[in-house]
Structure formats: structure tokens, C-alpha cells
Amino acid sequence: MQIQSSAVLAAKERLAFVRAAVSGIEVMAAYQSSRRWHVFHERYAFGVCRKAAAGVRYRGVEERIHDGDVVVREPGETLCNTFVAKPAEFKMLFVDPSLVANAARELGHSGTFHFAPFAIRNDPDLFRKLYRLCASIEARRSALEQESLFAATLVALARHAERNTGAPELKNGKRAVERAKAYLRERFNESVSLKELAAACRLSRFHLVHAFTSEAGLSPHAYQVHVRVERARSLLQKGISPAIVATNLGFADQSHFTRHFKRIMHVTPAQYARPGG
Numbered sequence: 001m002q003i004q005s006s007a008v009l010a011a012k013e014r015l016a017f018v019r020a021a022v023s024g025i026e027v028m029a030a031y032q033s034s035r036r037w038h039v040f041h042e043r044y045a046f047g048v049c050r051k052a053a054a055g056v057r058y059r060g061v062e063e064r065i066h067d068g069d070v071v072v073r074e075p076g077e078t079l080c081n082t083f084v085a086k087p088a089e090f091k092m093l094f095v096d097p098s099l100v101a102n103a104a105r106e107l108g109h110s111g112t113f114h115f116a117p118f119a120i121r122n123d124p125d126l127f128r129k130l131y132r133l134c135a136s137i138e139a140r141r142s143a144l145e146q147e148s149l150f151a152a153t154l155v156a157l158a159r160h161a162e163r164n165t166g167a168p169e170l171k172n173g174k175r176a177v178e179r180a181k182a183y184l185r186e187r188f189n190e191s192v193s194l195k196e197l198a199a200a201c202r203l204s205r206f207h208l209v210h211a212f213t214s215e216a217g218l219s220p221h222a223y224q225v226h227v228r229v230e231r232a233r234s235l236l237q238k239g240i241s242p243a244i245v246a247t248n249l250g251f252a253d254q255s256h257f258t259r260h261f262k263r264i265m266h267v268t269p270a271q272y273a274r275p276g277g
Contacts, residue, residue: 012087015266019237021143022150024096027134033088036081039264040218040226042185043094044113045073046157048130051089055082057217059117070120070127072157076181078217078226091134093153103154104161113161126156176201177215180208184220188227189250194220229264232257233272242269 014031052065058079065071073079075097101112120126133149179201184192197220198205212220228249235245246257261269 016138017265017267017272018138018140020137020150021140021146022099024099025137025146025150026094027137028092028094029090029134029138030092031089033090034084034086035266036084038078038080038217040078040223040230041073041094042075042227042230043096044075044100045071046093046095046130046153047071047073047090048093048127048134049088049090050131051086053085054088055084056080057082060215061117063118065119066121068121068124068127070123070130072115072120072160074115076185078223080217091131091138093130093134093137100154103151104158107155107158109158109161113158115161120160123156123160126153126159129153129156173211174215176203176208177212180212180220181216181223184224185227188224188231189248191250192220192224225260226264229261232261232269233265236269236273239273242273245269 012032013035014029015033016029017026018029019026047070049065049067049069049071051067052069053067054065056063056065056071056079058073059077062082097112104112129149129152133146133153136146136149180197183197183200194205194209198208201208203211209219212218212223216223218226228251232245232249235248236242240248242257243254246254249257251257251260258269261272265272
């Protein structure tokens with residue numbers, strides 16, 4: 001059996017970011033992707049997997065993702081692949097939390113949607129609607145078509161939302177980690193020391209690093225970098241230059257920003273900022 005190198009596999013991978021006609025929605029389409037993803041985002045992410053065989057760790061739960069699965073990720077969370085068994089083909093729909101909250105209210109939910117940390121299986125209607133929506137955005141169809149498909153998709157997703165839509169109950173360690181996440185998001189462009197962060201969370205530095213890394217899948221520093229890159233994404237969409245973005249978000253310089261952005265988003269800031277994604 002011939003084993004292909006990681007460089008060959010990476011060369012076959014194709015990624016595309018396309019912004020929807022509906023403000024606050026974006027699609028990432030991935031083809032022949034063999035990378036082990038380790039990501040953070042501040043939006044909802046709804047993924048539709050045409051081809052997948054991989055292990056994923058998300059919110060402390062490990063599971064396998066297969067062909068035909070729909071995955072749901074909530075804002076402020078991280079996920080990582082534990083293994084990748086074959087090249088994947090999937091589309092990921094990113095949606096601003098305000099759009100999901102508005103949809104939840106219109107559908108009669110008392111709060112925003114909250115989903116269990118497991119892939120959604122055996123719902124071909126949801127898979128079909130989500131895939132059609134992502135394909136419509138990728139093909140840059142009309143705004144009316146995209147808006148209609150988005151509404152239909154949210155209705156299908158609502159079937160899987162947990163009814164206790166308030167914040168999930170957290171144990172003490174998780175509460176401290178959530179405080180640390182909030183602190184880093186609020187001070188995303190500042191230099192935050194571990195001592196300062198530990199004091200804000202009322203944990204020792206050592207306990208905080210252990211709990212944070214175990215719960216979030218990233219160190220506090222890496223989490224803050226991911227937050228900065230996520231904020232950079234929205235600024236680049238508005239046409240702000242990478243140099244100004246780097247300065248405003250607390251990066252040492254533009255090259256430092258570009259290096260982190262490409263590592264996390266897998267495209268350069270300039271490539272991401274191009275019209276249409």
C-alpha cells in the first residue's frame with residue numbers, strides 16, 4: 001500500500017470561504033481535506049459532511065464523524081480532530097449568534113438554541129436542507145433563494161435544539177474556565193498575564209492552565225490568539241487593511257498577524273478579504 005505524504009495530501013486540499021447575500025452568514029467549503037482541524041469561533045457553525053471518517057473532541061465529548069453527519073458547534077467553543085481516516089468533503093455554515101437568537105424567538109423558544117455535543121444522524125431532511133443552503137451560497141445564488149433556504153434550515157435545526165434554552169449548568173471547574181474565556185474575549189487585544197487571569201477566575205495559575213486546556217482544548221494564550229483571528233475575520237470583511245487589523249487586535253506586527261491567521265484559517269488575510277470570500 002502506498003502512503004501519501006502530508007505535503008501531497010495538503011496539495012490536494014481545496015478550501016473556499018464565501019459570504020452569503022444575507023449579512024452575518026458565511027460558508028467554508030472543504031474538499032479533499034486530510035488535515036486535523038483544531039478550531040475556535042464566535043459564531044454558530046453548522047456542518048454538513050458528505051465524506052468524513054474522523055474523531056472529534058468537542059465540549060469534553062469524543063465521537064466519530066461519518067458520511068452523512070450534521071455537526072453543530074456553538075459560539076465560544078473549540079473542537080479538534082483526534083484522527084482523520086480519509087479525506088473529507090464538507091461544508092460549514094457560520095452564522096452570527098444574533099441571527100440564531102432572532103430565529104429562536106420567531107419559532108417560539110424562550111432563549112437561543114442550545115444543542116447537545118453530538119453529531120446529528122438519521123435526519124436526511126436536515127442534511128438535504130443544510131447542504132442546499134451551503135451550495136446556494138457557494139454558487140452565489142439570489143438573496144431571496146438564500147434567505148428562503150436559511151429559514152427552512154433553521155426550522156429543521158430547531159427540531160434538535162434542547163428545550164432548556166438557558167445557559168447549561170456548570171460545575172465549579174467549568175465555571176472558572178467560562179470566566180477565563182469571557183475575560184480573554186473582553187480583553188482580546190490586550191496583553192493578559194496568567195497571574196491576572198488566574199486572579200479573575202479565582203484559581204491558582206497551575207489549576208487554571210490544566211482546567212482550561214482540558215476543557216477548551218487550547219491553552220489560554222492560544223485561545224486569545226484564536227479570538228483575535230476571529231475578530232480579524234470580521235474586520236477584513238469590512239475592507240480594513242491587514243496592517244491596520246494587526247495593530248488594532250494586539251499583534252506585534254503584520255507578519256505576526258499573517259502567520260497566525262494563515263495557521264488558523266488556512267488562507268492568508270489578503271486571500272480571505274477578496275470580494276465574495
